[in-house]
Amino acid sequence: MPELREVPDSPPPFLGSWRRVYVAVLIYLAGVILAAYFFARAYR
């Protein structure tokens, strides 16, 4: 049976906190989808 233990949760090496990293990834996703959308529109 696995046991619970304390595992240190260190901050990311950039942007200061994991929450900021997640927000950055969301902004990136929105940008990628928009870029793909306009790419598809430009060449349809």
Add this chain to the structure above:
Amino acid sequence: MRALDWVVLLASLISIVAYGLYRSRGSNTVDRYLLAGKTMPWYAMALSIMATQASAITFISTTGQSYVDGMRFVQAYFGLPLAMIVICATVVPVFYRARVYTAYEYLENRFDAKTRALASVIFLCQRGLSAGLTIYAPAIVLSVILGWPERATTMLMGATVITYTVIGGIKAVTWSDVQQMGVIFLGLWIALITVIVLLPHSVSFGDAVYLAGAAGRLNAVTTNFDWNDRFNIWSGLIGSTFLFLSYFGCDQSQVQRYLTGRSIAESRLSLLFNAVAKIPMQFFVLFIGAMVFVFYVFVEPPVLFQHAELARITQASEYHGVETRYHEAFERRRDAALALAQAHRAGDGAAHEHSLADYRSAQQSLDAARANAARLVEENHGEKGFSDTNYIFLSFVTRYLPVGIVGLVIAVIMAATMSASSGEINSLATVTVVDIYRRHFRRGASDHHYVTASRWATLFWGTYAVAFAGWGKKLGSLIVAVNVVGSLFYGSLLGCFVVAFAFRRVGGTAVFLGMLAGEAAIFWTFLRGNISYLWYNVIGCVVVVAVSLALTWVAPGVFAKPSSLPTQ
């Protein structure tokens, strides 16, 4: 393949396998054999996770998918970053704190032994089937290149993968993945540059992109909502988020990779790297397929890319008519494409409209002729479902890439598959030994005993995967087939973990019954056959959560059980 291709192929494969085995020395305990002693850096895990998905199927099937259906398959990855964020914030720290070897080990801590056993069995069914498809993909390569029967090549590849996996363990798998990803990126760029160089001198790169778009091959985003449409932005954002939550949160073949990390932060970074890199990579691979399509606008492709089947139907009385219509349509499309590119460059509106209509009309005639040829193959075999999608890219590689590069691309395809297969088989063996054998049949044995059991389990699952691989050719596009098989089981697994993390009052029996109901709902939907597979994950997950909560609400005395684990 010429002598230089064989030299490049053999040298690449031997060096990759040897490097992986070299880095895996000392994997003689369960912790080292299954979790690499938790010593892996984030970039190794990140590339290993990516390599698992970027198997031979990525090269063979995705490019073919783009050739016949355009780039809209990329939308199936829009949910990946969303899923990765959720997993990083919730699943990763919980698994680390629970010190588990497998994701399902955690379920016993949270629920009970029968829930862990059911989740393990569902994973073994699903991943066992997928492992067969992964081995089948390179067998196609060898069949096309060497002319061997697919069954023989499947067995050859399977035997190689089994040997490599049994000896190396997770460490060998991960480090060979790192090396392979470098080779894969190199191979991708060379393939794209080559196809662009091979275009006629009068057709620029800009013309090629425009012609691909005019034929509907750059349809990267489609916004229409349709339950039957496999790939649109809605199924991509919603359905694929559930698929990737299941894949990276509940599938041991992925969980095991990020459990090898030195810390929670290293595991999170490996997943977020994939969240950022995977969509552009998939876009890039699909774009290569679109460029191969443009190449074949100017060089007449075979009516069907599966040469053996094409040879069989050439004797049919109808075939001559099909071939004539195909040839005429090709010439019409080529001429219209040249005129369209010229009109587009000149900005001649009237000529542009006329050429565009001609180009698209010729494309429809070409598609109709190909469909007729496919029908002849189906009549010849007496069964429906023929598809040559998986042969398109290989046909191009072997016919038109320069000597040496052919060997490199084939090496990439085979090495990537060996790695992906070994990772799958390794995770199947882990669940079999940790969640089934050690938990229910032989508790408290020595470390050496479990390492030996893991090697035997690896041998068993490798053999099983090879046996299942024969079914692969009946499933059409392999990349879709892998996702369909996964989606039949992922939804209920995901639902179980959602309940585990989010609803602490629900007990083991409630979620156990919920998973059975979830699987029943998924298979009922699958058999009705009128909903895209990406939605199976949503349906399965929702049914598991709903049934578990309903049972707990109706009879809390029977089904409610406070969890002893903190949730995130």
